[in-house]
Amino acid sequence: MTKEPDRLPARKLKSLQTRMKLLAAGSDIFIKEGFQKATISQIIKKAETGYGTAYVHFKNKDDILIVLMDDVMNRFYDIAEFSFEPNTKVEAYGIIEKQVSAFLEMANEERKILKVVEEAIGVSEEVRKKWQTIRERFIERISRDVAFAQKNGLARRDVDCTLVARGWFYANEMYLWDIVRNDRDLLVNDVVHNLTAMYTGGLYIQ
Amino acid sequence: MTKEPDRLPARKLKSLQTRMKLLAAGSDIFIKEGFQKATISQIIKKAETGYGTAYVHFKNKDDILIVLMDDVMNRFYDIAEFSFEPNTKVEAYGIIEKQVSAFLEMANEERKILKVVEEAIGVSEEVRKKWQTIRERFIERISRDVAFAQKNGLARRDVDCTLVARGWFYANEMYLWDIVRNDRDLLVNDVVHNLTAMYTGGLYIQ
DNA sequence: AGAGTCAATGACACCATGTCATTGACAATG
DNA sequence: CATTGTCAATGACATGGTGTCATTGACTCT
Numbered sequence: 141m142t143k144e145p146d147r148l149p150a151r152k153l154k155s156l157q158t159r160m161k162l163l164a165a166g167s168d169i170f171i172k173e174g175f176q177k178a179t180i181s182q183i184i185k186k187a188e189t190g191y192g193t194a195y196v197h198f199k200n201k202d203d204i205l206i207v208l209m210d211d212v213m214n215r216f217y218d219i220a221e222f223s224f225e226p227n228t229k230v231e232a233y234g235i236i237e238k239q240v241s242a243f244l245e246m247a248n249e250e251r252k253i254l255k256v257v258e259e260a261i262g263v264s265e266e267v268r269k270k271w272q273t274i275r276e277r278f279i280e281r282i283s284r285d286v287a288f289a290q291k292n293g294l295a296r297r298d299v300d301c302t303l304v305a306r307g308w309f310y311a312n313e314m315y316l317w318d319i320v321r322n323d324r325d326l327l328v329n330d331v332v333h334n335l336t337a338m339y340t341g342g343l344y345i346q
Numbered sequence: 347m348t349k350e351p352d353r354l355p356a357r358k359l360k361s362l363q364t365r366m367k368l369l370a371a372g373s374d375i376f377i378k379e380g381f382q383k384a385t386i387s388q389i390i391k392k393a394e395t396g397y398g399t400a401y402v403h404f405k406n407k408d409d410i411l412i413v414l415m416d417d418v419m420n421r422f423y424d425i426a427e428f429s430f431e432p433n434t435k436v437e438a439y440g441i442i443e444k445q446v447s448a449f450l451e452m453a454n455e456e457r458k459i460l461k462v463v464e465e466a467i468g469v470s471e472e473v474r475k476k477w478q479t480i481r482e483r484f485i486e487r488i489s490r491d492v493a494f495a496q497k498n499g500l501a502r503r504d505v506d507c508t509l510v511a512r513g514w515f516y517a518n519e520m521y522l523w524d525i526v527r528n529d530r531d532l533l534v535n536d537v538v539h540n541l542t543a544m545y546t547g548g549l550y551i552q
Numbered sequence: 553a554g555a556g557t558c559a560a561t562g563a564c565a566c567c568a569t570g571t572c573a574t575t576g577a578c579a580a581t582g
Numbered sequence: 583c584a585t586t587g588t589c590a591a592t593g594a595c596a597t598g599g600t601g602t603c604a605t606t607g608a609c610t611c612t
Contacts, residue, residue, distance in 0.1 A: 151578055155590060176469075179568060190592040195570065197590095229550045262468015263382075286549070295549050303540040304549065310520035311513040318512075334509040342548025343492070343501050343510065344435045357609050361559060385599065396561040401601065403559095 159197045161187040166204040171252050175205065175260040202264040209257055209267070212250050213274060219243055220278045224285040229294055229340065237336045243312060244328050247319040254320045275313065279305050308339055365403045367393040372410040377458050381411065381466040408470040415463055415473070418456050419480060425449050426484045430491040435500055435546065443542045449518060450534050453525035460526045481519065485511045514545055 165187035169178045180201060184194050198204045222239045226232035247254060260267040282305035289295035315331050318324065371393035375384045386407060390400050404410045428445045432438035453460060466473040488511035495501035521537050524530065 149579085151588095151590070154577095158590080180570090181568075191594090192571080192592050193590080196592095200570080232550065259468075262465075289549070294551065296543075296547070296551055299540050299543055299549070300536065303537060304544055306524075307517040307521065307541055307544060311517045314516035314520065315513065330506060331509060334505050335513055337502075337505055338510055338513060338545070338548065340548055340550045341502070342544065342546055343495070343505070344438065344546045345500065345502055355610085357557090357559070360609095364559080386601090387599075397563090398561050398602080399559080402561095406601080 158187075158189055158193060162189065162194060162197055163204065163208060167208055167253070170205060170208070170256045175201075175256050176263055202260070202266045205256065205260050205264070205267060206270055208253065209270065212246075212253060212257070213270070215246060215250070216243075216274050217277065219246070220274075220281050224288065226289070226294065227292075232289060232294060233336060233340050236340065237332060240312060240335055241328070241332045244316060244319055244332060247316045248328065251320050251322070254316075258317050258320060275309065279309050282309055311335060311339075364393075364395055364399060368395065368400060368403055369410065369414060373414055373459070376411060376414070376462045381407075381462050382469055408466070408472040411462065411466050411470070411473060412476055414459065415476065418452075418459055418463070419476070421452060421456070422449075422480050423483065425452070426480075426487050430494065432495070432500065433498075438495060438500060439542060439546050442546065443538060446518060446541055447534070447538045450522060450525055450538060453522045454534065457526050457528070460522075464523050464526060481515065485515050488515055517541060517545075 162183065165183045166178075169182045169186060172178075173182065178201065180194050181191065183204070184191050187194075194204075198207070219239065219242045222235070222242070224232075224235055226235055257267065257271070261271050262268075279302070283302045286295060286301040286304050290297050290301065312335065315326075315335065319326055319328065319331070368389065371389045372384075375388045375392060378384075379388065384407065386400050387397065389410070390397055393400075400410075404413070425445065425448045428441070428448070430438075430441055432441055463473065463477070467477050468474075485508070489508045492501060492507040492510050496503050496507065518541065521532075521541065525532055525534065525537070
């Protein structure tokens, strides 16, 4: 590679700063007001820009949140990619517990932004689609893990791996939102243990 | 009881008819347009009433849908009240399968209105609360069933009955919305079998 | 017949959105 | 340096939905 001039477009830089100010303000306003109550006017006021400026940088309110979601999204992707190659039931239990734990701990850590995201999923088609890709990524991955366990004789074969994966993820996801909301004061560890125990062993004896 | 005059308030009757026209129109418009896109103007136009009339009978758009939800809600309550007194694991499996089946079949039958409800849950605080009461009713009931099975030595005792109930209902609920949306072409019977099998027996062998 | 009640009405004030013509600072060119 | 081009920024505006309220007029009661 030859020397890239590394141009310093003074105007482009100012533009980037404006964009950042809008994102920072968006984050504050979304967290304070919630997704629906937040308005473009509030955001541009906090960012100290003109009204139209928001529309120069973003398509609309949804678009601002989608950009803000990006970090969290990537953390989810990382968790989805946990490797899974157990040789025993106990080993499987351990891996699964670790993954569930990571998933739900994130609910705690990113509670503020996820609260907004949850609301936005219900309101904005765009945000819903974005979340849907996360969900399908998890389910597809879990599906493969179940199939792996079935092939190795660890798991029963009279169930469909994609249906199992979906149901399992759904329970996890709903607990995620529960923790984000923090209505009930759930202890993450209890949830993790119960979910994992039920998933691997079922409720009934024998 | 003495003879009630059974007054026929001619004006009250007219009023009731207006209310019914609004509800019928509301149902049509909600189903055709979805909850967010539907407007009061569309509804009153279809009902052939004045704009303000809608606000005489209902607090707002949410309120109209909540009244429309009522039938479906009652059917949900009925399903939640299924009796549960199994003596064996096989018997328990049968009862649970029947309840899940009734729950998910309703998704098919009431698909149109439930599609609107799902959207409205995301948008309207009021509707969300209404659905929340359904959910808690199910969870509370399932909780008792789990405790019953634990007391009778049918179910393992190292799990918390309310956490189990919640996770179990969450998986069911998400499949309900899946079926309502009808994205994937799911066979209800397959879903029922997989859910019930996993719940009662777990994924792993032994 | 007259007074009272109440369902119905639509004009109105309010508010948020997204667009667009205009501005002015900076960049590129000769 | 002067001239022309580009592009981020701006806010006034058109649009469209909401909920309110003063007014109307049909019905009820005495």
